[in-house]
Amino acid sequence: MCRWLAYFGTPRVIEDLVYKRDHSLTAQARHSSEAKLGVHGDGGGLGWYSHQDEPGLYRNPGPAWSDPNLHELSRHITSHIFFAHVRASTGAPNIFVNCHPFRYGKWLFMHNGQIGNFSSLKRDLEKLLDDECYDSIQGGTDSELLFHLLISNGMNDCPKVALRKTIRQVENLRAEKGIKEAFRVTFAISNGEKLWALRWSSDTKAPSLYQTIDNGSVLIVSEPLDKETEIWNEILPNSLLSFSIGNDGEIEEELEPFL
Numbered sequence: 001m002c003r004w005l006a007y008f009g010t011p012r013v014i015e016d017l018v019y020k021r022d023h024s025l026t027a028q029a030r031h032s033s034e035a036k037l038g039v040h041g042d043g044g045g046l047g048w049y050s051h052q053d054e055p056g057l058y059r060n061p062g063p064a065w066s067d068p069n070l071h072e073l074s075r076h077i078t079s080h081i082f083f084a085h086v087r088a089s090t091g092a093p094n095i096f097v098n099c100h101p102f103r104y105g106k107w108l109f110m111h112n113g114q115i116g117n118f119s120s121l122k123r124d125l126e127k128l129l130d131d132e133c134y135d136s137i138q139g140g141t142d143s144e145l146l147f148h149l150l151i152s153n154g155m156n157d158c159p160k161v162a163l164r165k166t167i168r169q170v171e172n173l174r175a176e177k178g179i180k181e182a183f184r185v186t187f188a189i190s191n192g193e194k195l196w197a198l199r200w201s202s203d204t205k206a207p208s209l210y211q212t213i214d215n216g217s218v219l220i221v222s223e224p225l226d227k228e229t230e231i232w233n234e235i236l237p238n239s240l241l242s243f244s245i246g247n248d249g250e251i252e253e254e255l256e257p258f259l
Contacts, residue, residue: 001035001207002100002112002222003028004085006188008195008243009217009251014046014074018084021225026065029086034208034223040088044070047101047108048082049192055108059099081190085110090142091118097139101188102147104136107155108190111143112207112222116181118142121173128152128169146170146185159189159196163240167259171202188220195220195243199235200258206237218243218251 005017005025018025023033029040044064048056056077060067064086074084085100092098100110115121125145126134133148146166153162153169170183184201186209197220199209210232211220219225220241224232235241240258243251 001040001090001114002085002087002110003032003035003040004083004100004110004112004186004188004222005225006110006190006195006197006220007079007082007217008190008220009080010215011078011080012217014048014077014079014082014084015071017219017225018046018074019071023223023225023227025084025086025221025225028223029064032223035088040064040086042089042094043087043096043099045085045087045099045101046070046073046077046082047103047110048077048079049108049190050077050079054106055103055190055192057101057103057108059096059101061094061096061099081108081192081195083108083110083188083190090114092139092141095139098141098144100143102144104133104147104151106191107147107151108188109143109147109150110188111146112186113184113201115142115146115170115183116174116202117177117179120177120179121170124173125149125170146187150189155189159191159194160240160242163187163196163198164259167200174202186222193244197235197241197243198239198258200238200240204237209235211235211241213251216251218253 041063045059
């Protein structure tokens with residue numbers, strides 16, 4: 001399992017959220033309070049949008065709390081949309097290409113959760129990928145495969161349709177093979193203009209996910225960063241959130257049930 005945060009709004013320096021809060025993301029990497037695993041030392045990464053056509057990306061397979069490059073980048077990068085992630089492997093090797101976030105063109109994606117008995121489904125899921133997405137996969141995680149399924153299923157045309165189609169594909173295969181282990185996800189996805197966040201599970205144990213408005217901007221997190229000074233709202237299981245900037249310059253939020 002993993003811990004992550006996604007930020008959308010007024011440009012800000014990444015360091016505050018990744019390092020400086022009482023329960024910052026790097027603090028969660030050492031001691032999580034709401035994850036199955038307390039320590040998340042199998043990698044860390046950042047993804048951010050700037051003036052370039054595609055998002056920036058940094059990933060390292062070592063523990064995030066002892067990565068000086070991660071800290072240095074977070075101190076100097078200012079962005080209006082950024083992702084940060086710390087990983088606890090559920091089976092895939094602890095190597096660079098298995099670390100989050102993942103990038104494909106203009107898209108950023110990160111994930112917490114897992115496909116139960118993924119090894120029994122991997123080959124069939126790979127057959128659902130288009131050729132370009134199949135060739136783009138570098139690692140062996142269910143996360144990266146889910147991301148490329150989303151792209152193959154029309155993420156560029158309609159993210160909501162792609163999300164529902166992808167989840168149904170996995171669920172149909174699980175049913176066909178009689179797999180009982182749960183399929184659980186939280187996703188963060190962005191194209192540099194909007195942010196989508198999904199909390200979903202095939203059982204009643206969806207991974208934790210919260211949101212707050214922080215100085216007029218949206219922050220989505222696996223766990224609250226500061227329980228004493230922030231007002232955190234739990235995102236209900238089986239919910240899809242989307243955020244965009246309205247004509248008045250304010251953030252618009254849309255919440256809908258998922259599946």
